[in-house]
Amino acid sequence: MTKNTKVAHGKGSVAIIGAGVNGMFCAYYLLKMGYRVKVLDKVADGLTSKNNAGLLTPSLTPAPKISTSEVIKALTGGDGPISISPLRVAADPIWFLKAAKYANDESRTQKIIDMGKDSLKLYTEFFGSEKINADVKKGVAALYSSTEEARRLSKKYHGKFIGEKSIRSLGYTELQGGIIFKDELSINPIKLFAGLREKIIELGARMEFGDEAKLYVRGGSVECIRAGAKKIYADKYIATAGSWSGRLLGPTKINPHIEPARGFSMLFSTGGRKIISAPALLEDYGIAIAQHSANLVRITSFFELQGMDHDLKKKKEEWLLGIIKKHLINYAKMKLIKKYYGFRPCTPNNMPVIGAAPEIDNLFIATGQCRLGVTLAPITGKIISEMIDRRPIKKYMWLREFVKN
Ligand SMILES: Cc1cc2nc3c(=O)[nH]c(=O)nc-3n(C[C@H](O)[C@H](O)[C@H](O)COP(=O)(O)OP(=O)(O)OC[C@H]3O[C@@H](n4cnc5c(N)ncnc54)[C@H](O)[C@@H]3O)c2cc1C
Structure with a gap:
């Protein structure tokens, strides 16, 4: 039997696909703003967002030559x-040709370093206010x-x-x-992952695990998500599916080229x-x-x-x-x-894909942070949540250039 669920309304409802560190920081800021948030993941235990080096080092951002x-x-x-x-x-072959073209191109490096430094400030605030022990x-x-x-x-x-x-x-x-x-900073990613999850649940996030979520798109909007036998409806949807983002976004015809x-x-x-x-x-x-x-x-x-x-x-x-x-x-x-x-x-040009989905009015995408996905997660969450709250951060308008179809 198909069960239909609706994310309950407060300020508005948001469904996030992907409970990695980027999905969870989106959830964190939205919950703080008063949104109702549901986070879906096909796996309960996490993978990449737990199994990384845990270095929050924006200065070392430049891709190695x-x-x-x-x-x-x-x-x-x-x-x-x-x-x-x-x-x-x-x-x-196109991904690899582009990657070869951008491999040693430092022209946009400073933007990512600055973004990483803003993210580091958010981490400091986060660890200061939430008392999460991540072996910082x-x-x-x-x-x-x-x-x-x-x-x-x-x-x-x-x-x-x-x-x-x-x-x-x-x-x-x-x-x-x-x-x-x-x-x-250096953190223990396993502890950050666990602490973040606990925090967003405490703030009211509903989390569902076990089914691959699929986007259903009709007439320029996401109509709902299907996960197993359930249909999930929300006002806005965020795709934070990491390396699976291309597969998730298939029905939207948007290719984040990951x-x-x-x-x-x-x-x-x-x-x-x-x-x-x-x-x-x-x-x-x-x-x-x-x-x-x-x-x-x-x-x-x-x-x-x-x-x-x-x-x-x-x-x-x-x-x-x-x-x-x-x-x-x-x-x-x-x-x-x-x-x-x-x-x-990873995108071939080393730039993340963060922002409103082109031509789909209620979908937002946050992926492509590659080697810096943990470092950039708080700023990613902040950018997306402010965008959903209709107060887009002007400083980060340049990201639009990289959210391409
Ligand atoms: C070895 C290693 C070292 C690293 N070191 C660092 C480092 O020092 N510093 C740093 O900043 N970054 C580092 N990174 C990169 C960083 O770990 C990643 O960029 C980051 O974890 C990506 O987070 P995410 O939330 O975007 O994606 P993920 O953690 O991959 O989360 C995406 C989630 O979406 C779920 N999902 C996907 N599709 C669906 C679907 N259709 N339905 C339901 N669920 C779905 C997946 O199950 C997954 O849990 C490292 C990575 C690795 C592998």
């Missing part, structure tokens, strides 16, 4: 954090094997240069130069020992390390454009563990306890 030799290595299955499946290239650590390092590179980038990104001795005191070795971003970029997290127990004194990005390898608590270290890496496959190859795992062994002074004290994967929702 990728040389032609690295692209060849990525296509041919060589060592390293990046891999590209030739099958994916064949399936969507202030101060993140970017570490390099070249002193010159670290010096050059410290000037460019306005961080403090550190030398080999200071790097050792943080728990890392065989790295010659680094940059400290003293105001940027390619999933797989990454892995590994959790290590430490027996209560301090392994590092500051979270860091090993920039030469695309590896992130954070010690969330006395007994938990997280190592994260890989940017793999190979669809939704989630098998971590033994060779890749050995590469990652080999690098960590080389650069972590206390590596031997850690024990691997869990491995996770996630899919970053």
Whole structure:
């Protein structure tokens, strides 16, 4: 039997598809404004928004430069954090051609850095007012094997240069130069995810899990969502479906052009020992390390454009563990306890897709934040909620350019 449910009206009703960190921050701000919110997710446990590095580091936003030799290595299955499946290239050559065009284009980088900094302010407010314990650590390092590179980038990104001795005191070795971003943060994404969910439920969000939601569009509006046997009606709808956004938006004919970029997290127990004194990005390898608590270290890496496959190859795992062994002074004290994967929702031009859906009057889209989806989640939620409340933030009007059909 088909059950019809309507999201109850207060200021208005909003149905959000996708209970990742972006969907939940949209819900958070809308609930605070007095909207009635329903959040739907096909899975109850979360995936990418729990299994990421948890670095809120807008200064390190610029996509790492990728040389032609690295692209060849990525296509041919060589060592390293990046891999590209030739099958994916064949399936969507336009995405990869555009990605090649924009790979080393920094023209819009500053916009994303500024957006990330606004988001960081919102995180500070959020952690201050909501008392969510997400193992927040202030101060993140970017570490390099070249002193010159670290010096050059410290000037460019306005961080403090550190030398080999200071790097050792943080728990890392065989790295010659680094940059400290003293105001940027590391969090434990599993705790942020759980805390956010608890908070939005406390604020009145209704959450439903287990069914893939489908949009039903008629005459320029979303008429309802179907999830399993239910039809869900709301005044406004938000698609925050991460790497599945293209599939969800299919019926609207809007293509956000998202390619999933797989990454892995590994959790290590430490027996209560301090392994590092500051979270860091090993920039030469695309590896992130954070010690969330006395007994938990997280190592994260890989940017793999190979669809939704989630098998971590033994060779890749050995590469990652080999690098960590080389650069972590206390590596031997850690024990691997869990491995996770996630899919970053990436656009070919590195720009997020955040805003009102073209030609559909009650639909909003928030996806494509790729490597920065956690960093940008509060500002994404703020932008979308203010837009729904008919007070669009002028500063972010430029985002319209990237919400294309
Ligand atoms: C290894 C790794 C490291 C990372 N490190 C960082 C980092 O340090 N800092 C940072 O800022 N970002 C990082 N990221 C990126 C970040 O994790 C993602 O960009 C972010 O989590 C995306 O969040 P989201 O809410 O947009 O999507 P998701 O977390 O993917 O959530 C989307 C949800 O929508 C649901 N869904 C999809 N379609 C449907 C449907 N039709 N019906 C119902 N439900 C649906 C899915 O089940 C999913 O739960 C990392 C990612 C990875 C993989």
